[in-house]
Amino acid sequence: EPEVTQTPSHQVTQMGQEVILRCVPISNHLYFYWYRQILGQKVEFLVSFYNNEISEKSEIFDDQFSVERPDGSNFTLKIRSTKLEDSAMYFCASSVEKGNEQFFGPGTRLTVL
């Protein structure tokens, strides 16, 4: 069964460093999403992406964040200068069409020291 994959599973970085989290959505899916979950809190929406552009973003998704689909398979989330409060689990998701069921990847645990 096709699934969303994410790499790495765990990333440790120093405050101020740039990180890139990678996702491979399900191959025939057209909509891509990033969500995050700070430890002990609920999952929060960051951004959605369609047709090579951001279709929606939350107030969390400020200028420190960017997303890209650099090739036909990868979907990346970049945090330019990480802060302690960026420590969280980051989930990628994809869906066939807008409004369809979203399928989640296993997550990347980001730890900022």
Next chain:
Amino acid sequence: KNEVEQSPQNLTAQEGEFITINCSYSVGISALHWLQQHPGGGIVSLFMLSSGKKKHGRLIATINIQEKHSSLHITASHPRDSAVYICAVRSIYGATNKLIFGTGTLLAVQP
């Protein structure tokens, strides 16, 4: 106030028991999702529904749009059902596609 509320927050059951987890929401929605999150952190989609009832194996999800309420039922519960169950909704407003999540219900099924 949270737009999506779940109850109970924590639930402990004995193997074989019938389990119900509730979700109430305050916004108009186009769809509601039930998701499962295991201790390792990964999220698995269980159901997406916009009306009525869906069944998959021992899991049943129902939704009442007028009352803005959904329930997830687990029949003949098993220790492997132990996980966090999360309700998430997609609002009908603003052509949004984002999901708004509840805080989850931590279920522990004891043998």
